[in-house]
Amino acid sequence: MPGLNTLLDAFQRIYGTRPTKIARAPGRVNLIGEHTDYNEGFVMPIAIDREVLIAARERDDNQVHVTALDVEGGQADQFTLDDIPHHPDYRWANYVRGTAYYLAQENVRLTGIDAVMTSTLPSGAGLSSSAALEVCTATILQAFTPWRVGGVAIAKLCQQAENHFVGVKSGIMDQYASALGERGAALKIDCRALTYKAVKLPRGVTIVVADTNKKRHLAGSDYNTRYMECRNAAMLLSQLLDRDIPALRDVSLKEFKTVAKHLPDNLMRRVRHVLTENERVQKAARAAKRNDAVKFGALMNESQTSLREDFEASSPELDIMVEIARKQEGCLGARLTGAGWGGATVNLVRDEHVDTFVQQVDWEYRERTGIVPWVSPVRASPGAGMIEWEQGEAKA
Ligand code: GLA
Numbered sequence: 001m002p003g004l005n006t007l008l009d010a011f012q013r014i015y016g017t018r019p020t021k022i023a024r025a026p027g028r029v030n031l032i033g034e035h036t037d038y039n040e041g042f043v044m045p046i047a048i049d050r051e052v053l054i055a056a057r058e059r060d061d062n063q064v065h066v067t068a069l070d071v072e073g074g075q076a077d078q079f080t081l082d083d084i085p086h087h088p089d090y091r092w093a094n095y096v097r098g099t100a101y102y103l104a105q106e107n108v109r110l111t112g113i114d115a116v117m118t119s120t121l122p123s124g125a126g127l128s129s130s131a132a133l134e135v136c137t138a139t140i141l142q143a144f145t146p147w148r149v150g151g152v153a154i155a156k157l158c159q160q161a162e163n164h165f166v167g168v169k170s171g172i173m174d175q176y177a178s179a180l181g182e183r184g185a186a187l188k189i190d191c192r193a194l195t196y197k198a199v200k201l202p203r204g205v206t207i208v209v210a211d212t213n214k215k216r217h218l219a220g221s222d223y224n225t226r227y228m229e230c231r232n233a234a235m236l237l238s239q240l241l242d243r244d245i246p247a248l249r250d251v252s253l254k255e256f257k258t259v260a261k262h263l264p265d266n267l268m269r270r271v272r273h274v275l276t277e278n279e280r281v282q283k284a285a286r287a288a289k290r291n292d293a294v295k296f297g298a299l300m301n302e303s304q305t306s307l308r309e310d311f312e313a314s315s316p317e318l319d320i321m322v323e324i325a326r327k328q329e330g331c332l333g334a335r336l337t338g339a340g341w342g343g344a345t346v347n348l349v350r351d352e353h354v355d356t357f358v359q360q361v362d363w364e365y366r367e368r369t370g371i372v373p374w375v376s377p378v379r380a381s382p383g384a385g386m387i388e389w390e391q392g393e394a395k396a
Pocket of ligand 1: 034035036171340
C-alpha cells in the first residue's frame with residue numbers, strides 16, 4: 001500500500017516506537033451533481049484509491065501530537081484535548097483540531113495520541129484532501145475509545161469542523177463520500193435525507209481524473225458567493241411562488257419556468273443549473289442501471305456546459321482540459337469536478353483507450369498551457385476505516 005512504509009518509518013523516527021493503529025480515509029471525485037449538495041439536492045461521487053493515512057499510538061495524557069509528513073518536509077502541531085483553539089498559521093492543523101473539537105463536543109472521552117499523517121492525494125486538486133483529513137482524524141481518534149458512531153454521523157461532524165472551525169460553507173458531499181464510499185460503486189446521495197443508493201458504474205469504462213494543477217483563485221469567496229446566491233434565489237422564489245421554499249431542492253423545473261423571467265439574470269441561471277443538475281443525477285443513475293455508458297458520458301458533458309455557462313464555475317484551464325479530453329478516442333464525457341474555478345476534471349473513458357488517453361491529455365495540456373498536469377485513472381474504493389498491517393506490510 002503506497003505511503004504505509006513511509007508512515008511506519010517516520011513514526012519510528014519521530015517517536016522511537018511503532019504505532020498501534022492506522023486509519024485511512026479516501027478522497028473523492030464527483031461524477032455528476034455539482035453545487036447541488038448545499039441546495040439539499042443530489043450528488044454522485046465515488047471515494048477513490050487515494051487517501052490520507054494516520055498512524056497513532058495512545059498517550060497517557062490528553063495531548064495530541066501530530067506531524068504532517070507532506071507539509072514542508074514534516075510540519076508538527078500539538079494541542080490539548082481540554083481546550084482546542086484555532087492554530088494561528090497551519091491550515092492543515094485546523095482540520096485536525098476542528099474535528100477533535102467537534103468529536104469532544106459529542107461527549108466522547110478522547111485520549112491523547114502521538115500521530116503521523118501522510119497523504120497520497122494531490123492537494124488543491126479538488127479531490128477533497130481536506131475532507132479526507134477530517135474523516136481520517138475522526139476515525140483514528142475514535143479508534144482509541146469504546147465509542148462508535150456511524151459513517152453519516154462522522155460525516156456531519158467533520159462538515160461542522162469545516163464549516164465552523166475552518167470557515168468554508170461546504171456541503172456534506174466530500175465528508176460523506178470519504179466516510180461511506182463503496183468499492184466499485186458511486187453513491188447517489190440525497191443531501192437532505194442523508195441517505196444514499198449505491199450505483200454500479202457501467203461496464204467497460206474507467207474514471208480518469210485530470211488535475212489542471214492550477215490552484216483555484218479566490219475559491220472560498222466564489223464558493224461562498226454562489227452559496228449566498230442560491231439562498232437568495234430560494235427566498236425570491238418563495239415570494240414568487242407564494243409558499244415556503246427552504247432550499248432550491250423544493251422547486252420543480254416546471255414551476256421555475258413559470259417565474260424565471262422575474263428573477264435577476266444571474267440568479268435565474270444559478271437556479272437553472274441547480275435544478276437541471278439534480279435531474280441529470282437522476283438520469284445518470286438510470287443510465288448506469290441500463291449499463292448505458294454513452295448516455296452517462298453525455299450527461300457529464302451537459303453538466304459541464306451548465307456549470308460553465310449558468311453557474312460560471314469553470315476556468316480557462318478547466319475548459320482547455322475538457323476540450324482536449326473530448327477529442328480523445330474513447331472519451332465519453334468530461335467535466336470539471338468539485339467546486340470548480342480550478343482543480344480537476346473527471347472523465348469517462350472506455351477501458352481500452354485509458355492508457356493513450358492519459359498520455360495524450362498529459363502531453364497536449366502541457367503543450368497548450370505550459371503547466372504539468374496530473375492525469376490518472378481512479379477506482380471506486382471503500383470509505384474510511386482501519387488498516388491491518390504486519391511488519392510494515394499492509395494486509396488489507
Ligand atoms: C466542494 C464542496 C462540496 C460541494 C462541491 C460542489 O467540493 O466541499 O460540498 O459543494 O464543492 O459540488
